[in-house]
Amino acid sequence: MTGKSPIEWCEQTWNPIVGCSIVSPGCTNCYAIPRAYRIRMASEVTDGASHYCGTVKLHESGKAIWTGKVALAPDSALLAPLRRRKPTTYFVNSMGDLFHESIPDEWIDRVFAVMALSPQHTFQVLTKRSARMRAYLSAARAAPVGLEAFGLTLDAMATNPKSRVGEGCILQGDIVHLRDWPLRNVWLGISAEDQRRADERMPDLLATPAAVRFVSAEPLLGSISFRWAKWDGWRDSAGGARSAVNEYDGLRMLDWIIVGGESGPGARPMHPDWARSIRDQCAAAGVAFFFKQWGAWAPAEFGTDPDNAHALYQTEKVAPFDSWKARVYDPDATEGVNWRLLGKARSGRLLDGVLHDAMPARASG
Structure with a gap:
């Protein structure tokens, strides 16, 4: 299975093998898990994605989780780059x-x-x-x-x-x-x-x-x-x-x-x-x-509307927007940065006002 990707540093995704399991904190909110579950549910009524079956399941909490099973994609997906x-x-x-x-x-x-x-x-x-x-x-x-x-x-x-x-x-x-x-x-x-x-x-x-x-x-x-x-x-x-x-x-x-x-x-x-x-x-x-x-x-200016706002410290402690409460949670914290929950699209890609898009040169075929 291939498809146009919203990921900024590639053009398409290619999945010759599917399935995984959690190994570290970066996996906790993995976007691929709910996506795999949706594909697996859709595969029960359509052809072409049956290899996703068994790779994910619903936890008792209602969230989808990896099972640890992996599956090789059919040749139609595996060989897609050749076409x-x-x-x-x-x-x-x-x-x-x-x-x-x-x-x-x-x-x-x-x-x-x-x-x-x-x-x-x-x-x-x-x-x-x-x-x-x-x-x-x-x-x-x-x-x-x-x-x-x-x-x-x-x-x-x-x-x-x-x-x-x-x-x-x-x-x-x-x-x-x-x-x-x-x-x-x-x-x-x-x-x-x-x-x-x-x-x-x-x-x-x-x-x-x-x-x-x-x-x-x-x-x-x-x-x-x-x-x-x-x-x-x-x-x-x-x-x-x-x-x-x-x-x-x-x-x-x-x-x-x-x-x-x-x-x-x-x-x-x-x-x-x-x-x-x-x-x-x-x-x-x-x-x-x-x-x-x-x-x-996204970073927010101090004094902004506190709805959905928090303070983040270098200690990696996240606390409520009010700075006094934040220090109660983490009395050793250094000065925090204020944040608002805006979503990916509104938060943007600029770091200190600059777009950083550097990539290595691609090999010519």
């Missing part, structure tokens, strides 16, 4: 996580084969399972991906002898080679909502073979410093100690950072200083910075 000639930027698996622990490597091979055979497109892959991504891309997966790609090429040629699908791989004797590995049209990224998750996932990302590496700090739920990021690159003579010469060495191994606040029901506000800090770190390191949205909450 599109116009260069397109796809967000891969917006309705799940490509590196979910329940997904077999063979399914991932098939997804990478489609991406290898679509060099005209750019594919953006985001995961919270950074260790699985690192293990997969570091293993000898080019050969099985190449075999999958060759099989898809034969199928395409049988249907259309003029098909250009096979341009992503080379056959030498009985051996299939991919033209690129890692694939230069595939961007690999992690989601990191706070410092703890950034510290856990960044080392895996920086050690993962990739043409483009990026971080999505959305929903941003706390401050994140990418300075002195650790990775498995340099080691001292004693063995094992990680080091860096400059505080931005790790950050410079990234190509792109996206920042965004949370939207939708139950959204949690994002302190503007958290976004400003990442913007400034990117500027210092020469990394592309994309400010996606404030989300449901």
